[in-house]
Amino acid sequence: MTEPRTPKWRALADAVRRQIEDGTYPQGDALPQLKPAAEAAGVSYETMRAAYKALESEGLVRSVKRTGFLVLEAPGRRRVTRDTTVTRDPARGYIFPAAARPDEPWQVHGRPFRALVPAPAEVARHFGIEPGTETLRRRRVTSPAGEPPFQLVDTWISPAAVEDAPQVAEASTGPGGYLDRLEEAGHGPIGWEETIRARMPDREETQLLAISTAMPIVETTIVGTSAQTSRPIEVTIRVIPADRVELVSKLQRARTARWPVAPVKPT
Structure with missing residues (x-):
């Protein structure tokens, strides 16, 4: 042959x-x-x-x-062990599972952006509003210091929550950030749920992250729910090029999977 x-x-x-x-x-x-x-x-x-x-x-x-x-620049792939623990730093506020390593400096590419823009369907669904409703979006593109853009992060805050905590629309939200302001306004403690999926990027995402239109992205969506109303009040969508991160989860044994295997008693 x-x-x-x-x-x-x-x-x-x-x-x-x-x-x-x-x-x-x-x-x-x-x-x-x-x-x-x-x-x-x-x-x-x-x-x-x-x-x-x-x-x-x-x-x-x-x-x-x-x-x-x-x-393109050749960014290194980052191996991220997935956790479900939200920690807190007195100076920075809540810290969510992400690709950052302890004490690693990160940089912002361009200027952080905040404005009222039409809410996409997914965000509108969480907030119970009509798609296209003017909604506060806080946007930033970040990476480890010295590396090309690593992630695009959009945080959407519901119109009702902005009324309760107008500071969240300001450039500087003070110690702890916008989540502290929401909780101080009566929505604490906020609870979160995360969803992860892969998809292809849109044109704007390829430009902001300097990637090709053929490069898939990993999208994580964290929905924060108010303890006061039991309704979502903030949605954070993080987009990372698929060639820059691999997600690792440590699997745990349930009692039914313990080892050594218990002997089966004859019937």
Whole structure:
């Protein structure tokens, strides 16, 4: 039997990947334009494009309108042991399970953004309001210091909660942050539920996180519920490129799975 032949687009992708790795095409540089690259390689335009798209799906490059394919920074993958414990720092307030390591400095990319914007359907459903209702959103893009954007975080606060605690709409919410202000307004203790899913990014997310449209993202949604009304009052949606994090959970044995296995008594 003969070995199957490697498709031309795959061989080209492998060759360009090696050139990215050895620095021929450094981070931030554009790959050669498709037409001249195809002519130089003696292949069709579509074959060359398939090679570039394969690299895009790996997170090595991204397509930029009127520029071509840009080489991306290569962020390290972060292994995160999932926990369900919410801790508290006297200075920073509540700390949720995330990719941060103890005492690791993080930076903000651009300026944090807060404004009244139309609530998407998922957020509106949690708050019991009509989709498109003007709702306070606090947005920030952050990463470990010196690394490219790691996560996009949107915190939505219900209109009713903003009426109770108008400080949450201010740039500086004081010690403990917006959650402390909500609890001080009578909603404490807030309870939380987290949902995790994978999906493809939208155009705005690819721009803010500097990723390709072919890179899946991990989305975690934390819904905070008021102890006073038993209704959700804040929804925080965190988006992380899938190539930058892996989630690890430690499994526990129930009593029925204890070892050594208890002998089965004959009937």
